[in-house]
Amino acid sequence: xxxxxxxxxxxxxxxxxxxxxxxxxxxxxxxxxxxxxxxxxxxxxxxxxxxxxxxxxxxxxxxxxxxxxxxxxxxxxxxxxxxxxxxxxx
Numbered sequence: 001x002x003x004x005x006x007x008x009x010x011x012x013x014x015x016x017x018x019x020x021x022x023x024x025x026x027x028x029x030x031x032x033x034x035x036x037x038x039x040x041x042x043x044x045x046x047x048x049x050x051x052x053x054x055x056x057x058x059x060x061x062x063x064x065x066x067x068x069x070x071x072x073x074x075x076x077x078x079x080x081x082x083x084x085x086x087x088x089x090x
Contacts, residue, residue, distance in 0.1 A: 014051040032069045056088040
């Protein structure tokens with residue numbers, strides 16, 4: 001994998017003010033290690049205003065967006081501490 005030399009905080013990403021809701025043509029893939037059926041569109045909706053998400057879908061319309069639910073705890077855990085990691089690969 002290649003990563004940028006400097007990573008930006010999420011609030012520094014360029015945003016689109018007026019956007020059309022765009023979903024990946026081939027959908028989503030859950031790469032979380034346990035069996036579950038998350039609401040992918042709800043999660044994807046959280047990044048709809050990020051310009052890079054739109055650029056990704058327009059330049060890679062056939063790709064599947066991979067989603068991983070990060071749970072930093074062992075056992076039951078607290079869902080308030082969990083967050084989604086969305087992988088967009090060109």
